[in-house]
Amino acid sequence: MTLGDLKYCSFCANSLVLKIFDGKKRHYCSNCKRFTFLNPKLVSIGLIVQSEKLLLVKRNLEPGKGEWAIPGGYVDQGEIVENALIREIFEETGFHTNVLGLIGIYSQLNESVVVAAYGAKLIGGTKNENSPEVQAVEFFSFNDLPTLAFPRDKDIIADWKRWLINYKK
Numbered sequence: 001m002t003l004g005d006l007k008y009c010s011f012c013a014n015s016l017v018l019k020i021f022d023g024k025k026r027h028y029c030s031n032c033k034r035f036t037f038l039n040p041k042l043v044s045i046g047l048i049v050q051s052e053k054l055l056l057v058k059r060n061l062e063p064g065k066g067e068w069a070i071p072g073g074y075v076d077q078g079e080i081v082e083n084a085l086i087r088e089i090f091e092e093t094g095f096h097t098n099v100l101g102l103i104g105i106y107s108q109l110n111e112s113v114v115v116a117a118y119g120a121k122l123i124g125g126t127k128n129e130n131s132p133e134v135q136a137v138e139f140f141s142f143n144d145l146p147t148l149a150f151p152r153d154k155d156i157i158a159d160w161k162r163w164l165i166n167y168k169k
């Protein structure tokens with residue numbers, strides 16, 4: 001994933017040009033005489049463990065199609081972030097969860113997606129692999145994790161292990 005791009009003004013459909021504003025190239029409509037600012041896209045993901053095993057999903061979407069990732073997805077505008085997490089995990093895995101707490105916010109230079117990683121707890125439901133977004137749903141031992149789609153997920157898992165120690169105190 002990289003930064004998003006825009007071709008047309010969403011108000012008048014005029015072609016946008018790039019113009020410097022605040023020291024950065026921004027999308028500008030010469031017809032409306034206004035800039036369009038691109039915001040980060042928020043994704044929430046949940047680390048869920050059961051019987052010492054971590055819940056992962058095999059992605060059916062690019063990027064990382066066919067590889068494993070921590071379950072979660074995009075937060076809709078106006079949606080409570082924790083509710084988005086519960087919704088996405090249910091859609092992708094069939095499991096109901098409670099959110100325990102925030103592990104951290106993860107962002108990268110020149111990357112449009114910002115990830116909010118939460119510790120979560122499985123409270124019910126049954127495994128469902130019918131979501132069009134995933135190929136499979138599986139629990140993995142920590143010493144036998146599959147290849148992860150996103151390099152950041154390794155760091156998030158390490159942070160979550162440290163976070164969990166404090167959470168349990």
Ligand SMILES: [Zn+2]
Binds near residue numbers: 031
């Ligand atoms: Zn316009």
